[in-house]
Amino acid sequence: MEAKSEITRENYKSYVFEKMPKSSHWKNMIWAFLIGGTICAIGQGFIELYSLWFNLQDASVLASGTLVFVAAVLTGFGVYDQIGRFAGAGSTIPITGFSNAVVSPALEFRAEGYVYGVGAKMFLVAGPVIVNGVTISVIVALITLIFGG
């Protein structure tokens, strides 16, 4: 790795901007729609498959779980990040993006050990998601209880 000697805040920003892929908004949006839609359609495929053995609710949960696992392995091979480069939100928003956000830092920080590296960094993005999700679910449930909805 060649170290750049004079990195300041300003020229780092312009450096990043320079290196950013210059794809148009329209192209971004079309890719996000196509990839996001495809991932969901694959998920639907798993739902249909698991519906043969489970009820719809369980099939849906298992389908998402399958996507999470597949995305984790693809992240391990470095494939998911390749997809993410042009798919943008199309690969972030589906549950597979959540999986990628768990696995990617876990893998990257393995050098820091299994406790503070893998174990802690795994929740870099998943942590905020779970914290916010649990909090809001409890609040909504309590409101429902109080107002008897």
Place this chain on the structure above:
Amino acid sequence: MDTFLMFVKAFLVGGGICLIGQIIINFTHLTNGKLLVLFLIAGAVLEGFGLYGKLVEFAGAGASVPISGFGYALVRGAVLAAKQDGVYGALTGGLSACATGVSIAIISGYLVAVLFRPRTKKK
């Protein structure tokens, strides 16, 4: 036929949700983590009003696979359990509804971290 229609609906709705996300990224440069949390909360709040469940019924995986579906599942689980067990249910329902997904994410994350070599990020 119905099955084929569900695929089309899943593709269109799922793609549409991601499209909204991409539009938000294009105009605000939100980081991925914040985008995930934003959509999670959106799904959770919509389910609070009983709306997201209708979208899941309509589009299947198109609504349940995006992260907003995770928020929906949390709230749905919490509300259902709260109706049964009161405050105790409100506390346990959300996480237990999502336990499968979270556990799979954690276990596969650990497995991948152990089995794979980190890739040097291409600049």
